[in-house]
Amino acid sequence: MLTKNQIKLIHSLKQKKFRISHKMFVVEGVKVVGEFLNSKYELVKVFSCDEVYRKYDSNFIEVSFEELSKISNFAAASKVLAIFKIPSSIPVDWTGLVLALDSINDPGNLGTIIRLCDWFGINDLVCNETTVDCYNPKVVQSSVGSHTRVNITYLDLESVLSELKPCYGTFMDGNSVYDHKLSEKGVVVLGNEANGISKEIEALIDIHISIPRFGVNKKTESLNVANAAAIILSEFKRKSIEK
Amino acid sequence: MLTKNQIKLIHSLKQKKFRISHKMFVVEGVKVVGEFLNSKYELVKVFSCDEVYRKYDSNFIEVSFEELSKISNFAAASKVLAIFKIPSSIPVDWTGLVLALDSINDPGNLGTIIRLCDWFGINDLVCNETTVDCYNPKVVQSSVGSHTRVNITYLDLESVLSELKPCYGTFMDGNSVYDHKLSEKGVVVLGNEANGISKEIEALIDIHISIPRFGVNKKTESLNVANAAAIILSEFKRKSIEK
Numbered sequence: 008m009l010t011k012n013q014i015k016l017i018h019s020l021k022q023k024k025f026r027i028s029h030k031m032f033v034v035e036g037v038k039v040v041g042e043f044l045n046s047k048y049e050l051v052k053v054f055s056c057d058e059v060y061r062k063y064d065s066n067f068i069e070v071s072f073e074e075l076s077k078i079s080n081f082a083a084a085s086k087v088l089a090i091f092k093i094p095s096s097i098p099v100d101w102t103g104l105v106l107a108l109d110s111i112n113d114p115g116n117l118g119t120i121i122r123l124c125d126w127f128g129i130n131d132l133v134c135n136e137t138t139v140d141c142y143n144p145k146v147v148q149s150s151v152g153s154h155t156r157v158n159i160t161y162l163d164l165e166s167v168l169s170e171l172k173p174c175y176g177t178f179m180d181g182n183s184v185y186d187h188k189l190s191e192k193g194v195v196v197l198g199n200e201a202n203g204i205s206k207e208i209e210a211l212i213d214i215h216i217s218i219p220r221f222g223v224n225k226k227t228e229s230l231n232v233a234n235a236a237a238i239i240l241s242e243f244k245r246k247s248i249e250k
Numbered sequence: 251m252l253t254k255n256q257i258k259l260i261h262s263l264k265q266k267k268f269r270i271s272h273k274m275f276v277v278e279g280v281k282v283v284g285e286f287l288n289s290k291y292e293l294v295k296v297f298s299c300d301e302v303y304r305k306y307d308s309n310f311i312e313v314s315f316e317e318l319s320k321i322s323n324f325a326a327a328s329k330v331l332a333i334f335k336i337p338s339s340i341p342v343d344w345t346g347l348v349l350a351l352d353s354i355n356d357p358g359n360l361g362t363i364i365r366l367c368d369w370f371g372i373n374d375l376v377c378n379e380t381t382v383d384c385y386n387p388k389v390v391q392s393s394v395g396s397h398t399r400v401n402i403t404y405l406d407l408e409s410v411l412s413e414l415k416p417c418y419g420t421f422m423d424g425n426s427v428y429d430h431k432l433s434e435k436g437v438v439v440l441g442n443e444a445n446g447i448s449k450e451i452e453a454l455i456d457i458h459i460s461i462p463r464f465g466v467n468k469k470t471e472s473l474n475v476a477n478a479a480a481i482i483l484s485e486f487k488r489k490s491i492e493k
Contacts, residue, residue: 115358119474119477122473122474122477123473123477125465126461126463126464126465126473127463127464127465128463128464128465128466129465130465151471156465185488185491185492218369218484219487219488219491220369220370220371221369221370221371221487222368222369222370222371222372222373222399223371228394230365230366230369230480231362231365231476233474233476233477234362234365234366234476234477234480235480237473237477237478237480237481238480238481238484241461241481241484241485242484244462244464245428245462248428248462249428
């Protein structure tokens with residue numbers, strides 16, 4: 008049975024300002040909640056109509072599926088919704104390959120990029136403050152639990168990039184990512200869905216790279232940023248094992 | 251000014267059965283409508299609050315933004331919505347590299363894959379009948395006009411694959427796409443988001459390929475199918491220009 012305060016808390020966590028003030032976020036779905044439960048993330052409460060979550064003792068709140076439908080952030084509710092603590096930040100390890108995001112707006116794109124970092128063994132993802140919040144419910148769902156294996160840090164991208172080399176950035180007219188020598192360490196910057204990398208950040212980039220376009224027409228304006236991330240990370244990693 | 255019949259027609263085109271019976275589909279947004287207007291697709295009607303579309307004479311229907319909001323398939327309406335004819339099918343050119351989809355469900359994934367085909371110069375995309383309809387409004391929007399440069403054909407995948415070689419398929423445990431020799435012609439099959447390639451189609455595949463997973467944990471269960479398509483097509487094309 009849900010209390011009014013619990014409903015109010017869960018609804019408030021849709022908004023970034025309340026996630027920050029409460030230091031909490033919401034996760035839904037058996038698979039994704041399972042990934043967070045099996046990680047270092049600290050469970051606050053798990054709401055479910057399934058007895059399997061009773062093992063979380065005082066953190067378990069038994070609710071009906073109708074109640075879950077009311078508190079879900081999605082059109083189709085799942086049989087479990089959980090609240091976790093937002094962990095304190097872990098220092099970025101700049102000695103490896105780090106992916107940096109400049110103002111990614113779409114939650115689905117950020118979630119997919121987190122999943123890609125996990126797949127390609129990128130431990131650190133850094134984002135400027137104008138990138139969508141990684142604890143946004145849609146980001147959490149589309150990363151399918153990869154949050155638990157990728158360290159995501161929000162910082163002032165301009166100030167850190169000025170001290171890091173090599174710094175790669177993706178552009179429409181850069182060097183082919185297929186031909187260019189790619190380092191096993193450094194930073195790779197991906198830009199906003201509509202506007203690409205900002206002028207201020209472009210000024211800090213050492214190497215402009217791009218994904219070659221094929222076909223006779225070559226009219227495709229751009230690739231979706233998550234697809235660009237997939238290809239770029241794949242190329243960096245492919246070259247790292249070819250050496 | 252919209253007539254009741256026009257509203258009824260536009261709403262009916264949300265459903266595949268009515269798109270098939272009317273041989274029409276809906277496109278929204280300045281950019282995407284523009285791509286279709288500059289293509290071989292036959293315009294039926296263009297509804298807009300912008301005078302710029304008046305040049306389409308009797309096909310232009312001037313409407314208010316409020317009317318567009320009522321007929322839009324999306325939460326945020328655009329200032330233009332158009333109806334186009336579904337063209338008759340063009341024979342598949344099996345002499346190049348063809349991408350084949352086995353039961354892709356998500357409209358956003360199909361739209362993104364169409365855009366990837368366009369980027370990588372894949373002229374033919376073939377889908378089995380259980381793949382989401384390419385004239386679904388969400389597919390049309392997420393392909394951002396690439397529909398006009400990729401020939402999409404729905405067919406019985408099992409019957410055509412049995413006669414085509416080489417036939418590649420993506421699996422979790424296949425040969426690394428980085429190391430394996432990739433042909434410049436043949437078919438590459440991508441499977442359903444949750445279940446992968448069906449057993450029936452797997453039996454027709456000559457070469458199992460996969461995208462290597464990196465990182466110490468290697469716990470990421472899978473990549474999003476559109477991201478997998480991005481990496482696989484990128485590798486096929488990279489190798490084709492390296493020869």
